Amino acid sequence: MDKYLGKKLDGRYEIMELIGIGGMANVYKAYDIIEDRIVAVKILREEYMENDDFRRRFKNESKAMAVLNHPNVMRVYDVSFSDKMQSIVMEFIDGITLKEYIEQQGVLKWKEAVHFTVQILRALQHAHDKGIVHRDIKPQNIMLLSDGTIKITDFGIARFARSETHTITDKAIGSVHYISPEQASGDTIDARTDIYSVGVMLYEMLTGRVPFEADSPVSVALKQIQSTAPTPRSINPSIPEGLEEITMHAMEKDVNKRYQSAAQMLRDIDEFKRNPSILFEYKYLNAPHAGDDRKYSEAIQSARSSKGKKKKAKEKEKVKRAPIIPVLAGVTAAFVIVTAAFIGWMIYLNNPFVKVDDAIVPTLVGEKYDNVKISPKYSDFTIQVEDTGFSDEYAKGIIYEQSPKEGTTVKVDSIIKVKVSTGQQTVTLPDFSGQDAAQVFARLDEYGLVYEETSIFDDGIPSGCVVKTNPGEGAQVTAGSLITVYVSMGKEEKLVTVPDLIGIKLDDAKKLLGDNYKLKLGKITYDNDSDEPAGVIIEQSFAPDSQVSQGSAIDVVVSGEDDDNMIKLTLMIPLPREIGRQVEMSATLDGVEVQKDTLVPAEAKTWKPVFEGEGGKADVAIFFDGELYQTYELDFDRKGHTPIGDYSSEFTE
Incomplete structure (x- = not known):
């Protein structure tokens, strides 16, 4: 038994159950008795407690996550490091990994893939602004909540961009299907490595597969370095061209041709969301850049040569003007x-x-401006509001941008300009019902909202017009929210399957048609020459299993009058249609077996046992190969029956 289960850590975290087993640590669900909340506790395994590298990575994860405060990053509440145990107390997330969701869905709708990617990029931009590179972005490290919210987890191999203590082996760590070419080759990496991994995830969401597959991790890594992935549209032609360009641009093998930041990629996605038919055409990527040593050197040499020519010209001019x-x-x-x-x-x-003393610019992003302007912590600086604006990430009154950036060395009394959030931009949804769907989609785009179209039948709304939205009229939503738009397909002509009425009493047929099939009994004709028991249907106008419109009338022929005092009732027992072998059906009336037949359910579809009685009520039990299948109460006076128990769902092939 796990030694932590049932224990209380640090006097406050009651370990409830093991919920995850990772490469170097186990994760437990726990109850925080002080804060009265459920948390997740990540504990380094005992076998790694003596391993300095694992201990370093575990501490690095807590350090990286502790400085992050973003709705799309799993929050850290507490850490504990000792010689006996190392643990991180985190936000408990009730959801599945993005990898599990992709495997469930196969291929995601492009709007859904964009919705997830935007959240991931916002979280990474926040981390990169803090100087943190994740280095292991993959769908296994992305948690998906039931409301569509994304949470990035597992910063175990993250490092601070300004750190100088990393090693060559550190650079190559990561999951081989998602690592960048520079990561695979052991080169120095930065925030652009995470961008490549996001591109691979977007590729996988849109196509249902990763760009590179091979028999071994080494072979996959070599493909990351050398091979060109098939374009997403060659796998899934329904992907918009602009989104394909964004995906492939994020996966550029040359880091200098790739998106240089999460913010750059977000800007292109915003442009694409506003105009899904947009084409970006990254032709400028062929121009010389600092990453191309030869072209860059030629450009520098050209500039120096030009400068030297100008200098000589000036010297000549100076000689000519010497007399003055x-x-x-x-x-x-x-x-x-x-x-x-x-x-x-x-x-x-x-x-x-x-002499004026130096000071290090503090981190103001994420702080409440009203607190910052009066706090003695920031007395060495002059804080000025440069601008205010809507923000999806930061609440009203919170600083969302600063200049200079945190960590910059400046003189005491220097000015720090900040931008303060006015909160999320909200939109009150109007009533769109009855409006043309294309016009509604254009309105939603103007509002900065993401929409998803669902087609439904509606008798009162013309085809192509909006029936309703979810959230509905009057709802307050923020920019970027997902709105489900229900578009009418017009009136639905509902068809029903005609049941088999042969051998059933007239009253039973009428009840069956009305209650179960939304049909009605039509013209009734009597046949006194029939050999069948009196009062039962011997012919019907529509064949069993044929399709008719809901509300249709079924004409029937009924056998002549029955002079016998005995009352006969017939039950129509539905059979499991997936069973193609012979089975034995039997029925008892008040415990006495009255009928037994051998049949094939897939062919017969229904079984119609007949019961006789002079009046009153009786109990019927139906058996399937000797096992109880259904039970009924028969009322011979009213010539009807009432279902009591149904166990038919348990009988499958």
Whole structure:
């Protein structure tokens, strides 16, 4: 038994159950008795407690996640490091991994893939702004909640971009199907590595498969470095061209041709969402850049050569003008005297030689502006509001951007300009019912909302017009929210299957048609010459299993009057149609077997046992190969029956 189950860690976390087993740690569901909430506790396995590398990676994960505060990143509440145990207390997420969701769906709708990708990129931009590179972005490390929210987890191999302590082996860590070419080859990596991994995930969501497959991880890594992936549209032609361009641009093998930040990729996605037919055509990627050593060197050499030519021209011009130097000497001397006097006066006023202390710019992003402006922590700086604006990430009054960036060295009393959030931009949804769907989609795009179309039948709304939305009229939603739009396909002509009425009493047929099939009994004709028991149907106008419109009338022929005092009732027992072998059906009336037949359910479809009685009520049991199948109560006076128990769902092939 797991030694942590039922234990209380640090006097507050009651371990409830093991919910995950990872490469170096186990994850438990626990109850925080102080905060009265369910949490997840990640504990480093005992066998790795003596391994310095694993201990370093585990601490690095807690350090990386602790500095992040973003709705799409799993939150860290607490950490504990000792010689006996190392643990991280995190937000508990009740969901599945994005990998599991992709495997369930096969291929995702492009709108859904974009919805997930936007959340991932926003979280990564936040991490990259903090100087953190995840290095292991893959769908297995992305949690998906039931409301469509994404949470990035597992920062176990993340590192701080400014850290100088990484090693060559650190650089190549990652999941081989999602690592970048520079990661696979062991080169230095930065935030653009995460962008490549996002591109691979977007590729997988759109096509249902990863770009590169091979027999071994090494072979996959070599393909990441050398091979070109098939274009997404060659696998799934329904993908818009603009989205394909975004995907392939994120997967550029040359880091300098790739998106340089999550923000750049988000901007293209925003453009695509506004106009799904957009084409980006990244032709500028062929221009010289700093990553191309030869072209870059040629550009530098050209610039230097041009500069040298200009310098020689100026020297020649200076030689030609040499005779006028004595004329200008007096003017120059006067200018120098005036300038020196002005500089002396400024020195006297400002005293620039007085030493001003340096200070490190703090992190203001994510802080409440009202608190920052009065807090003594920031007394070494002058905080100025440069702008305000809507923000999907930060609540009203929270700083969402600052200049200079955190960690910059400046002089005391320097100005830090900040931008403060006015909250998420909200939209009150109007009533779209009855409006043309194309016009409604255009309106939703203007509002900055993501929409998903669902087609339904509706008797009152013309085809191609909106029936309703979810959320509905009057709902307040934020920019980027997903709106389900139900579009009418017009009135539905509903068809039903005609049941087999042969051998059934007239009253039973009427009840059966009305209750179960939304049909009605039509013209009734009697046949006194029939050999069948009196009062039962011997012919019907529509053949059994034929399709007719709901509400149709079924004409029947009934056998002549029955002079016998005995009342006969016939039950129509539905059979499991997937069973193609012979079975034995039997029926008892008040415990006495009255009928037994051998038949094939897939062919017979129904079994019609007949019961006789002089009046009153009786109990019927139906058996399938000797096992209880259904039970009924018969009422011979009313010539009807009532189902009591149904166990038919348990009988399958």
